[in-house]
Amino acid sequence: MLEELTKNLYVYYPTNVGSNVYILIGKKVALIDTSLKASSADLKEALASIKLKPSDVELILHTHGHADHFGCDFMFKNAEKRMHESDAKYVELNDARYTCSNLLNQNEYPSIDSVLHNDEVIDIKPFSLRVIHTPGHTKGSVCFYDEEQKLLFSGDTLFKDACGRTDLQGGSEEQLIESLLNLKFLDFEILLPGHGVVFKGNQRANIDSVLKSLKGKFL
Numbered sequence: 001m002l003e004e005l006t007k008n009l010y011v012y013y014p015t016n017v018g019s020n021v022y023i024l025i026g027k028k029v030a031l032i033d034t035s036l037k038a039s040s041a042d043l044k045e046a047l048a049s050i051k052l053k054p055s056d057v058e059l060i061l062h063t064h065g066h067a068d069h070f071g072c073d074f075m076f077k078n079a080e081k082r083m084h085e086s087d088a089k090y091v092e093l094n095d096a097r098y099t100c101s102n103l104l105n106q107n108e109y110p111s112i113d114s115v116l117h118n119d120e121v122i123d124i125k126p127f128s129l130r131v132i133h134t135p136g137h138t139k140g141s142v143c144f145y146d147e148e149q150k151l152l153f154s155g156d157t158l159f160k161d162a163c164g165r166t167d168l169q170g171g172s173e174e175q176l177i178e179s180l181l182n183l184k185f186l187d188f189e190i191l192l193p194g195h196g197v198v199f200k201g202n203q204r205a206n207i208d209s210v211l212k213s214l215k216g217k218f219l
């Protein structure tokens, strides 16, 4: 299902366990994550409904290196594919365990063209996305922050009322807590997570309640 968030920004919600896909139409046509391979026909149809072909996509930004976030990369042959190096190296090694490809029964891997750096700003006007390295769910998890439009694309670091699991290879609850504390300092109004609904509301309260439940497990 495709939902228009603004005239330049859409979210594709998968019909399976794959990730959300964000479609940004700016100076470039860019996607944030590409869901599971099993979503490919449905995603293609969703793009067609806004008159986009897979070949129109120029850039794919990955929030992290799990297979449910890169499964449809193969459709976008013209797109530059980017990921933080701490996860990209496992994708390049076709590491089924780190990428959860074994759990998701999807043994295909994209080739990553370039790595994302913490604090780098990606200009795809009207979007200006700052890369924020937020390890915890995986080593190379990142969020993309648009300060002017007050958007945070949070991948599996933060959801509405929850955060990503930390019990998989490369996960660390300690690091996730630190990453969530860093996100608390950002001024954003719309949370665009890797799974679940887009959330417009009190972002600090959401982070606080997620942190409380995390810490609660150990107290």
Ligand SMILES: [Zn+2]
Residues within 6 Å of the ligand: 064, 066, 137, 156, 164
């Ligand atoms: Zn994940």
